[in-house]
Amino acid sequence: MTYTLRSALIPVKDSYTTVDVQIEDDRIAAIGASLPIVGTAINAENKLLLPGFVNGHTHSPQFWQRGLIPQLPLELWLADVFDTSPTQIEQAYLGALGTAINTLMSGGTCVMDHLYLIAGHELESVAAAVRAYKEIGIRAFIAPLIQDLPFVGGYPEGLKTLPHKPFHQSTTEILALIEAIVAQFHEPDAGIQIAVGPTGFHRCSDALFEGCRDLSDRHNLCRHSHLLETKAQKMLAQERYGGSGVKHLQQLGFLDHRTSLAHSIWLEDSDIAILAETKSTVVHNAPSNLRLGSGIAPVLKYLQAGVNVTFGCDGAASNDGQDLLEAIKLGSLLHNVTDLDYKHWITPHKAVEMAAIGGFTGVNLADQVGSLTVGKQADLVLYDLKNLSLLPRTDPVKLLVLGRPNGVVDSVWVRGQRVVAGGTLQTVNANDFAQTAFNSQTASKPHYQTIHTVEAHYRRVMGLPECGDLVAE
Amino acid sequence: MTYTLRSALIPVKDSYTTVDVQIEDDRIAAIGASLPIVGTAINAENKLLLPGFVNGHTHSPQFWQRGLIPQLPLELWLADVFDTSPTQIEQAYLGALGTAINTLMSGGTCVMDHLYLIAGHELESVAAAVRAYKEIGIRAFIAPLIQDLPFVGGYPEGLKTLPHKPFHQSTTEILALIEAIVAQFHEPDAGIQIAVGPTGFHRCSDALFEGCRDLSDRHNLCRHSHLLETKAQKMLAQERYGGSGVKHLQQLGFLDHRTSLAHSIWLEDSDIAILAETKSTVVHNAPSNLRLGSGIAPVLKYLQAGVNVTFGCDGAASNDGQDLLEAIKLGSLLHNVTDLDYKHWITPHKAVEMAAIGGFTGVNLADQVGSLTVGKQADLVLYDLKNLSLLPRTDPVKLLVLGRPNGVVDSVWVRGQRVVAGGTLQTVNANDFAQTAFNSQTASKPHYQTIHTVEAHYRRVMGLPECGDLVAE
CATH class of the missing domain: 3.20.20.140 (Metal-dependent hydrolases)
Structure with missing residues (x-):
């Protein structure tokens, strides 16, 4: 698939700039101002691209x-x-x-x-x-x-x-x-x-x-x-x-x-x-x-x-x-x-x-992926800068890292495939997954079987005081 | 307003139990099994009440x-x-x-x-x-x-x-x-x-x-x-x-x-x-x-x-x-x-x-609010246990505190008033607020005016090495 991201915000040294990005097959094909639209156009205005x-x-x-x-x-x-x-x-x-x-x-x-x-x-x-x-x-x-x-x-x-x-x-x-x-x-x-x-x-x-x-x-x-x-x-x-x-x-x-x-x-x-x-x-x-x-x-x-x-x-x-x-x-x-x-x-x-x-x-792939570089594989994420958890408009990267982002991922491409669009997974139904997890049998509570064989030893070797009342919930 | 919460999960010593809760005016009026419905019925099944x-x-x-x-x-x-x-x-x-x-x-x-x-x-x-x-x-x-x-x-x-x-x-x-x-x-x-x-x-x-x-x-x-x-x-x-x-x-x-x-x-x-x-x-x-x-x-x-x-x-x-x-x-x-x-x-x-x-x-109010106690003021929160970030069904309080809950607050009552329902604020439009924050003029970047008068002093008294290159972004 081919995509052109229009007007994405990207960090540059000490600042930000707005660029278009073309994705062709699994690669970043071009990054620049006012690129021609090839493939699917993606409005990346007010979105941070990393x-x-x-x-x-x-x-x-x-x-x-x-x-x-x-x-x-x-x-x-x-x-x-x-x-x-x-x-x-x-x-x-x-x-x-x-x-x-x-x-x-x-x-x-x-x-x-x-x-x-x-x-x-x-x-x-x-x-x-x-x-x-x-x-x-x-x-x-x-x-x-x-x-x-x-x-x-x-x-x-x-x-x-x-x-x-x-x-x-x-x-x-x-x-x-x-x-x-x-x-x-x-x-x-x-x-x-x-x-x-x-x-x-x-x-x-x-x-x-x-x-x-x-x-x-x-x-x-x-x-x-x-x-x-x-x-x-x-x-x-x-x-x-x-x-x-x-x-x-x-x-x-x-x-x-x-x-x-x-x-x-x-x-x-x-x-x-x-x-x-x-x-x-x-x-x-x-x-x-x-x-x-x-x-x-x-x-x-x-x-x-x-x-x-x-x-x-x-x-x-x-x-x-x-x-x-x-x-x-x-x-x-x-x-x-x-x-x-x-x-x-x-x-x-x-x-x-x-x-x-x-x-x-x-993971020994830095030459192939991991930065916004033409020719590298397109593993890309767009973050929604209109989401309340990334407001007010101060510094998007600071807000993303120091803040507490909630539901800010708008789009994700992995190896050029768009797996998240508009905040929704495209390949797997996340709601169905949650329902499946909900319906699944609850994991059994720890029965503390193994722990009882080792806890006294652990406390002794770690110099912790002996403790009659060993582990409980 | 009067509410009856049906089948809310609440923590009890080392476990959980399911209860109904009546809210009358600003108070918790009753907590128990199968209470009669008074006022608005709230389905609190698969929700944690704290x-x-x-x-x-x-x-x-x-x-x-x-x-x-x-x-x-x-x-x-x-x-x-x-x-x-x-x-x-x-x-x-x-x-x-x-x-x-x-x-x-x-x-x-x-x-x-x-x-x-x-x-x-x-x-x-x-x-x-x-x-x-x-x-x-x-x-x-x-x-x-x-x-x-x-x-x-x-x-x-x-x-x-x-x-x-x-x-x-x-x-x-x-x-x-x-x-x-x-x-x-x-x-x-x-x-x-x-x-x-x-x-x-x-x-x-x-x-x-x-x-x-x-x-x-x-x-x-x-x-x-x-x-x-x-x-x-x-x-x-x-x-x-x-x-x-x-x-x-x-x-x-x-x-x-x-x-x-x-x-x-x-x-x-x-x-x-x-x-x-x-x-x-x-x-x-x-x-x-x-x-x-x-x-x-x-x-x-x-x-x-x-x-x-x-x-x-x-x-x-x-x-x-x-x-x-x-x-x-x-x-x-x-x-x-x-x-x-x-x-x-x-x-x-x-x-x-x-x-x-x-x-x-x-804040000197513990006798009036802060616990699930009949007669206390109704400051209550319902958390949605079907939300993926609170799954699978192991221990809701552990998931809430140790997890990374996203959008899990279903309902909030403050002094008996329901200010959040179905995950949405009732009193203020949160989307409008986000739009206002987005439209607001960006806060000015720090111009490092005051800091330049104190940084060298700070480094000296704290025993930090002198540093020609003082604070920058």
Whole structure:
């Protein structure tokens, strides 16, 4: 399809200008004043045009768990999440659809789905997510979440003192599974890529990281992992590697320009230098990090060290909101309290860059998409500047990032396809989706089965006082 | 008017139940199962019913400044705010209307407006706000913002080293003005109250605080002030009082159960004990505190010490969002990173209590409104549980507080009057308001006039490195 956007407002250095934009097939064909109309004319007057953002880290099946899990730190929260994870393929499909809807309606055109796989139905899990993403028309990276150490491996002293069984799949089996997933679903030209996604060093062996590295090299896949999300993981790195997990990951060859690392909260300055040197990307998930009490990532230090930083929503079990604009707002404002010198603070214009070109840098696509550049793929979003939440007419980018936009996304193009028009999804009926979600059986409440086996241990290793009254709602 | 709400979901201890609710005149007349229908029947099935929340601190004229001011700390930000404040009475009226719309559409039924007065038009400023609040039908406390020290009094070493003129009104004149405002506009029975609002010790003399205290005692007015919002204010307290500003305010007799204190970030433990002892309320404005880099208020300590804490949006120049649900979410989640022990974290159910009964406690109305209690005034909000942002059906209060609700307010009653129905304001046309805001002349960009006189001083006293390139966009 071909489109000509008339009179869109775009940010330029310290100001704004009004331009026309032509989209031909999947590309931005022209940007300029008074372009001839080709294809469908779109009145973009009083609308802000920005490149699409990347939702750099999420877990789509957690759609079913939003509003479900009590206020708990990651290590205990995760026990509840595992106990209540969806087990139906249809839920995997709908979870991906819900995640894509939220992403598109908050400025995102691309999602990195660190996808939980339903045990015994791994290929079908990926197939369900691929089906949803193709149907709705969002650009997607699917990193099947894998691990080869038992659950209690994620706790300091866990493997030493908590009872555990070996992980139910071998490292070799897991890597063979990913190879099969790549063969079946990796379709860069269709906007769907498979990435390797070892969950993190806390539950993955060196052999798994090395196998993922090799798969990535062989098929040019992105690499995605959690990194040092909590203080407990930092303690675990000390215990397991006698130092930083980051150095260890570098030595395993896992860190390169295709690697994006979710959270990255508990790093030392020397680790930051490694991220910069390897050109790894940090995906900052501020709402989730607050919800789980994980900490405040040293994002201003990352930026000063030249590390690429972008934003993610994280899964809905730890960010019950799933709004990318909220993740961007919080992910930029939060750091003002970490540095008295306001010259270092992230401006709204910088935040938008981090979300767009920063996001696509993190998935190794910055040369193809992520900015308003002729010849790049057309991942574009128009925001309605007559919406009350973007008024009065001061500075649209400031209002978008610092405000609390409600229903401001007017149009979205992904790879040249218009998937949102006039504020309405064109590819999927959002009202039908909401009705389906409403009709679906409520997720079971956490039954606190796993958590009861680990909570006393967790409190002890974290130096928290003993507590007879363990976790409750 | 009389209403019967059928089958509303309400939270009860650890669970939910479905009830009918009768509203007669301005009161909750009955709550129970299968009540007879009196008056207008409201189908509240699949809707959550909560008491209205209080927007415990804002500055309504800043509606015109949202999206305007760059990323700056309070002391420099304020210079820009003063330079760009609205000067037209119509702007004061519309600013109050906009603030009320945002509050009502995000669960609030009451606003504490720490109102900037247009110099030379002080009474008209208050009249404009009163007119807006009465017209839209929100409950309002208006605390005209007053000060009697010059602007540079707010900087450490400011009065010693920065050039200044005396404040243009005397303390006596200011107090006489407030007395006149009380005589003309204080109408508790109409839902409009005047409160005394010295801006804070940083720009107010002891005599002004004492005069406000006396006015409050004489007319039973609420007391409202900023308190220790920034590190600079803490340094100033040390300089001026040789210690805590809190102890000093207590000695002046300003702190009592009618006193609400915005921000309250830089308090010592001994100050916290004073707040508890005097039954003062802390109004927590988390989005603003992040935007201005002011710091993280020790809210978990307040709660543990028995201090009443509620939430506010703060003015739109420092919280460009103005959504009360966002202020509640961020104001509760933010503290998880300040205490490793999750047993201390604020649960969503607790947050809702803080926003409702906590808010009305802060304005000395807790015996009359703020909970679902027969006989109390009907400040009630119905939330639509079929809205996608409150799905799937896990836990409505968790979704409301931890999620990112969009357009979920179905109905609002204030003092028994239904001001929102079916998601639409009944008293004011919100679309017309948006069009008016769109048509209004854009606020002038900050011209950085005042800031240039103080920035170098600010950087010096705060220990920031000298910086040739002073503030820019």
